[in-house]
Amino acid sequence: MIKQSLFALSFLLLFVFHCSTTLAQPAPAPAPPGPTNVTKILEKAGQYTILIRLLKSTKVGDQLNQQLNDSNNGITFFAPTDNAFSNLKAGTLNGLTDEQKVELIQFHILPTFLSISNFQTVSNPVRTQAGDSRPGEFPLNVTTSGNQVNVTSGLVNTTVGGTVYSDNQLAVYQVDSVLLPQDIFAPKPPAPAPAPSQPKAKTKKKTADSPSGDATVDASGAVSLTRHGILMSIGVAVIAGLSL
Numbered sequence: 001m002i003k004q005s006l007f008a009l010s011f012l013l014l015f016v017f018h019c020s021t022t023l024a025q026p027a028p029a030p031a032p033p034g035p036t037n038v039t040k041i042l043e044k045a046g047q048y049t050i051l052i053r054l055l056k057s058t059k060v061g062d063q064l065n066q067q068l069n070d071s072n073n074g075i076t077f078f079a080p081t082d083n084a085f086s087n088l089k090a091g092t093l094n095g096l097t098d099e100q101k102v103e104l105i106q107f108h109i110l111p112t113f114l115s116i117s118n119f120q121t122v123s124n125p126v127r128t129q130a131g132d133s134r135p136g137e138f139p140l141n142v143t144t145s146g147n148q149v150n151v152t153s154g155l156v157n158t159t160v161g162g163t164v165y166s167d168n169q170l171a172v173y174q175v176d177s178v179l180l181p182q183d184i185f186a187p188k189p190p191a192p193a194p195a196p197s198q199p200k201a202k203t204k205k206k207t208a209d210s211p212s213g214d215a216t217v218d219a220s221g222a223v224s225l226t227r228h229g230i231l232m233s234i235g236v237a238v239i240a241g242l243s244l
């Protein structure tokens, strides 16, 4: 009798278990399980094969996923379509160094989550992952009118095409042009940039008329010489004193 009811009970349990697993199966998880994967989102959306390739080759895709997992500020990503890349002048991508490719992709990424309505209140230039937003570097400006959002790098103007994905942490927007940053694609103004002018400063040193960094180097050299001299004379004095 007990044996029988145990047997029945186990059948019932098996049946319930079977029902619950088969019932659970058809309901798809509302969000992709695990950490957000930008590549996966773009793959699902289609028409982003070139961007996906660049995200992989530059490793920016991994950085993005890591950042999404680690930070609370979120990410806004302007995703250029394959069409946008194929509209570039031939050889544009191939002409870039690996570092420039990284910067190009990072220029499309803002280190904060922005909904379409959030764009109305951002102040220009907005900061991108590529860094410096001064003119000639990586400035990106946003203008809005209602739900229309325009983005400009100064070299490229485009309108945000639509929302590919948004979850209050990550926003991916379609753009139909690649945003070309000034730092890479605009000829540099002949400003007195400190870094490239250094070799010139060295040649100027010989004319000895520039109160540049070289002067301080010479001065410190002189200081160490005099110190050396003082030490020498102290040494001589000590030796002289000892020999007396």
Ligand SMILES: *[C@@H]1O[C@H](CO)[C@@H](O)[C@H](O)[C@H]1NC(C)=O
Pocket (backbone or CB within 6 Å): 037, 038, 039, 040, 043, 065
């Ligand atoms: C993200 O998704 C892509 C494509 O589905 C896959 O190749 C990659 O391994 C995933 N990355 C992680 C960290 O899960």
Ligand SMILES: *[C@@H]1O[C@H](CO)[C@@H](O)[C@H](O)[C@H]1NC(C)=O
Pocket (backbone or CB within 6 Å): 035, 066, 069, 070
């Ligand atoms: C995501 O962050 C959590 C806690 O901050 C950490 O335990 C986990 O390893 C991270 N996952 C990845 C894929 O980096």
Ligand SMILES: *[C@@H]1O[C@H](CO)[C@@H](O)[C@H](O)[C@H]1NC(C)=O
Pocket (backbone or CB within 6 Å): 143, 144, 145, 148, 149, 150, 157, 158, 159
């Ligand atoms: C955005 O760009 C389009 C096309 O150039 C233009 O017609 C529109 O006025 C711009 N809107 C804003 C808010 O700048």
Ligand SMILES: *[C@@H]1O[C@H](CO)[C@@H](O)[C@H](O)[C@H]1NC(C)=O
Pocket (backbone or CB within 6 Å): 124, 125, 139, 140, 141, 152, 153, 154, 155
């Ligand atoms: C971006 O906006 C700033 C501030 O309004 C402005 O000074 C700058 O010229 C703009 N740059 C571009 C590329 O539109």
Ligand SMILES: *[C@@H]1O[C@H](CO)[C@@H](O)[C@H](O)[C@H]1NC(C)=O
Pocket (backbone or CB within 6 Å): 152, 154, 155, 156, 157
């Ligand atoms: C972008 O838009 C601005 C303002 O509407 C315009 O002055 C500029 O010529 C445009 N630039 C390009 C490259 O289309």
